[in-house]
Amino acid sequence: MTAQAVVDYLAAQQRLEPELPAPDLPWLVELRDGGVERLRVAGFPSLRDEDWRYTNVQSLLKKPFEMGSIGQCDVDAAFVSRTAIPSLECHRVVVVNGIPIPHLSDATLVPDGIRVSSLADLLVSDPGRLEPYLGKNLVPDPHGFTAMNSAFLGNGLVVEIAPGQVFDKPLEIIFVASAATESTMAQPRNLVVAGKGSRLQVLARYVAIGAQETLTNVVTEVIVDADAHLTLYQLQEESKNSFHIGGLFAKLRRGSRFDAFAITLAGGLVRNDLRVDLDGAGAEVNLRGLYLARGRQHIDNHTQIFHNEPGCISHEHYKGVLDDRARAVFHGRIVVQPDAQKTVSEQSNQNLLLSRDAEIDTKPQLEIYADDVKCAHGATVGQLDKEALFYLRSRGIAEETAKRLLIKAFANDVLLAVSPDSLRDHLLTRVEMMLAD
Amino acid sequence: MLSISDLMVEVGGKPILKGINLDIAAGEVHAIMGPNGSGKSTLANVLAGREGYDVMRGSVTYGDHDLLALAPEERAREGVFLAFQYPVEIPGVTNVYLIKEAVNAQRKHRGESELDAIDFLKLVRQKLQLVEMKEEFLHRPVNHGFSGGEKKRNEIFQMAMIEPRLAILDETDSGLDIDALKVVASGVNAMRQGDRSILLVTHYQRLLDYIEPDHVHVLANGRFVKSGDKHLARELEEHGYGWLEEQADSGAGQSAA
Numbered sequence: 001m002t003a004q005a006v007v008d009y010l011a012a013q014q015r016l017e018p019e020l021p022a023p024d025l026p027w028l029v030e031l032r033d034g035g036v037e038r039l040r041v042a043g044f045p046s047l048r049d050e051d052w053r054y055t056n057v058q059s060l061l062k063k064p065f066e067m068g069s070i071g072q073c074d075v076d077a078a079f080v081s082r083t084a085i086p087s088l089e090c091h092r093v094v095v096v097n098g099i100p101i102p103h104l105s106d107a108t109l110v111p112d113g114i115r116v117s118s119l120a121d122l123l124v125s126d127p128g129r130l131e132p133y134l135g136k137n138l139v140p141d142p143h144g145f146t147a148m149n150s151a152f153l154g155n156g157l158v159v160e161i162a163p164g165q166v167f168d169k170p171l172e173i174i175f176v177a178s179a180a181t182e183s184t185m186a187q188p189r190n191l192v193v194a195g196k197g198s199r200l201q202v203l204a205r206y207v208a209i210g211a212q213e214t215l216t217n218v219v220t221e222v223i224v225d226a227d228a229h230l231t232l233y234q235l236q237e238e239s240k241n242s243f244h245i246g247g248l249f250a251k252l253r254r255g256s257r258f259d260a261f262a263i264t265l266a267g268g269l270v271r272n273d274l275r276v277d278l279d280g281a282g283a284e285v286n287l288r289g290l291y292l293a294r295g296r297q298h299i300d301n302h303t304q305i306f307h308n309e310p311g312c313i314s315h316e317h318y319k320g321v322l323d324d325r326a327r328a329v330f331h332g333r334i335v336v337q338p339d340a341q342k343t344v345s346e347q348s349n350q351n352l353l354l355s356r357d358a359e360i361d362t363k364p365q366l367e368i369y370a371d372d373v374k375c376a377h378g379a380t381v382g383q384l385d386k387e388a389l390f391y392l393r394s395r396g397i398a399e400e401t402a403k404r405l406l407i408k409a410f411a412n413d414v415l416l417a418v419s420p421d422s423l424r425d426h427l428l429t430r431v432e433m434m435l436a437d
Numbered sequence: 438m439l440s441i442s443d444l445m446v447e448v449g450g451k452p453i454l455k456g457i458n459l460d461i462a463a464g465e466v467h468a469i470m471g472p473n474g475s476g477k478s479t480l481a482n483v484l485a486g487r488e489g490y491d492v493m494r495g496s497v498t499y500g501d502h503d504l505l506a507l508a509p510e511e512r513a514r515e516g517v518f519l520a521f522q523y524p525v526e527i528p529g530v531t532n533v534y535l536i537k538e539a540v541n542a543q544r545k546h547r548g549e550s551e552l553d554a555i556d557f558l559k560l561v562r563q564k565l566q567l568v569e570m571k572e573e574f575l576h577r578p579v580n581h582g583f584s585g586g587e588k589k590r591n592e593i594f595q596m597a598m599i600e601p602r603l604a605i606l607d608e609t610d611s612g613l614d615i616d617a618l619k620v621v622a623s624g625v626n627a628m629r630q631g632d633r634s635i636l637l638v639t640h641y642q643r644l645l646d647y648i649e650p651d652h653v654h655v656l657a658n659g660r661f662v663k664s665g666d667k668h669l670a671r672e673l674e675e676h677g678y679g680w681l682e683e684q685a686d687s688g689a690g691q692s693a694a
């Protein structure tokens with residue numbers, strides 16, 4: 001199955017290649033060819049791969065996904081205003097099947113200091129701005145899916161924040177997976193470059209529309225330059241017909257800070273790879289994750305943090321709530337390189353299982369090659385606290401309400417660090433709604 | 438209002454309550470005393486509906502309800518309140534949220550509308566004053582990080598907000614300093630009105646100096662071995678439980694008034 005999928009996708013790539021933006025740009029061609037080669041050699045991951053032991057992608061590879069275009073899409077202004085987060089003041093960009101849609105976006109209103117561009121456009125008009133960054137964060141491509149993303153590289157969004165610029169209003173990017181008539185695939189490649197000392201919050205939302213199945217195979221590369229502070233909220237709200245393979249690869253320079261949230265509220269099969277390289281002294285990364293899964297949902301978070309330089313800090317805190325036959329995987333790898341003295345690293349993964357049939361595989365993995373470090377990690381798997389449940393019921397609160405209250409209390413502390421308030425409230429409400437039905 | 442008849446309860450196959458009889462009329466205050474492990478909390482928990490207890494025999498009638506047939510939340514809405522011996526910490530749920538949900542659950546059950554924010558706050562302030570609790574406790578997670586005494590006060594605060602018809606206080610006096618004991622006692626006394634009944638579980642005469650019971654019962658080894666008026670508590674303070682336990686071992690349990 002895997003082999004056939006490789007053949008099919010490589011053939012599709014070959015057909016499409018001449019139409020991809022800047023087909024003659026040498027470094028870009030090299031990047032795409034690298035992806036093709038890697039996919040050809042390594043193939044797609046299988047259960048035999050240590051990093052994919054618990055996540056079976058066969059069902060996904062069996063489906064004939066067509067590369068999505070926007071021709072067949074039914075995303076309009078009404079959809080956008082329906083999807084918008086109430087009372088969140090932000091700059092908004094809408095991307096459908098990987099392609100930014102100018103008339104649904106207010107990118108032109110984005111203040112000086114933030115440049116939001118279509119990757120395809122920029123590859124043609126000013127590729128020099130991309131060359132230093134694109135593909136540099138994932139050498140080589142970690143697995144077949146990222147390799148495929150490189151092979152098809154062309155669509156996506158580029159966000160550049162000028163040095164020293166500080167923004168209060170977040171930038172919201174709505175990635176719509178649209179599949180009206182056939183199973184559709186999008187492979188956006190995004191790039192966020194936060195210039196020295198800049199500061200911005202980016203909200204990346206993934207939603208789905210249409211009756212057919214969607215596959216989002218997205219790769220986002222992030223560069224946080226010295227002393228910059230970038231916050232990235234990733235909110236997965238696709239449908240149970242959605243497959244989501246997401247890669248986030250961030251490099252942090254001296255004194256910078258990167259806060260990333262991975263919030264998964266929907267999606268049939270979700271795999272998130274997140275790799276952060278702390279490449280400059282004193283850099284700090286805070287990773288927070290929340291996954292709520294039910295039915296037969298499968299959610300896999302694979303994170304890696306590399307402490308490559310001294311005096312860096314990493315905090316990682318993931319929580320999951322699993323019901324029915326849902327399954328989740330958490331793999332948190334932290335590597336402290338020999339030069340990374342005075343590292344402070346803390347990691348936790350806590351899980352709440354609401355049914356006997358739900359399953360979590362959690363694996364913290366610390367590799368420490370320096371001697372002067374402070375590292376702590378822990379994972380827990382538990383059920384609802386019976387004592388607390390009885391306490392609430394003894395006050396007249398109905399059992400279902402009490403359960404919901406306790407689940408919410410468990411999940412919410414991941415969200416308390418979210419700002420602005422309107423975004424946090426939206427997320428809290430979303431979690432509450434999910435628990436209610 | 439409450440009538441317990443021949444109640445036998447096991448935990449994990451082990452008999453804990455071995456035939457309890459107790460009648461509490463509306464407006465009465467009953468105190469239960471007895472050695473550690475005699476089954477006092479078991480009785481309180483069974484009345485409140487905690488899981489894990491097997492009722493093997495007997496019945497509990499509360500008003501016109503078969504109390505044991507009701508879910509814990511239904512008992513609470515009918516006016517049963519348990520102040521826990523060990524109040525539970527609930528990180529992530531604020532005290533004020535719990536109280537609001539609790540009060541509104543009662544009101545809804547009685548067919549009343551929810552309290553509006555202003556009336557609710559007014560009531561909260563008034564009751565906080567009653568137990569001399571600072572307002573900051575409202576916004577802290579339920580019992581989380583509270584000192585032992587603060588937890589007990591919080592139980593009485595909740596009771597004052599909920600205004601139950603039958604309040605069961607399981608060792609609410611344990612772990613309180615003298616001043617806190619007075620505060621809690623006056624909180625309870627303020628609640629002592631009309632047809633509200635109170636069941637106090639305590640080890641100490643001291644509490645009964647402040648809250649005078651109508652009846653005192655001694656529970657030993659799962660049975661009531663003696664009942665009397667408030668003077669019984671003083672006797673126990675002087676002589677301990679030994680003489681009663683011997684009685685209990687040699688004969689069948691006695692019914693309580």
Ligand SMILES: Nc1ncnc2c1ncn2[C@@H]1O[C@H](COP(=O)(O)OP(=O)(O)OP(=O)(O)O)[C@@H](O)[C@H]1O
Nearest residue numbers: 448449453471472473474475476477478479480489
């Ligand atoms: N869940 C349980 N599992 C096993 N034994 C239990 C359980 N709950 C209560 N027991 C036992 O039942 C007996 C009565 O316990 P209970 O808590 O009712 O005593 P108590 O009279 O309240 O004591 P104390 O004065 O110490 O609070 C004890 O021997 C206790 O160990």
Ligand SMILES: [Mg+2]
Nearest residue numbers: 477478479522
């Ligand atoms: Mg007890």
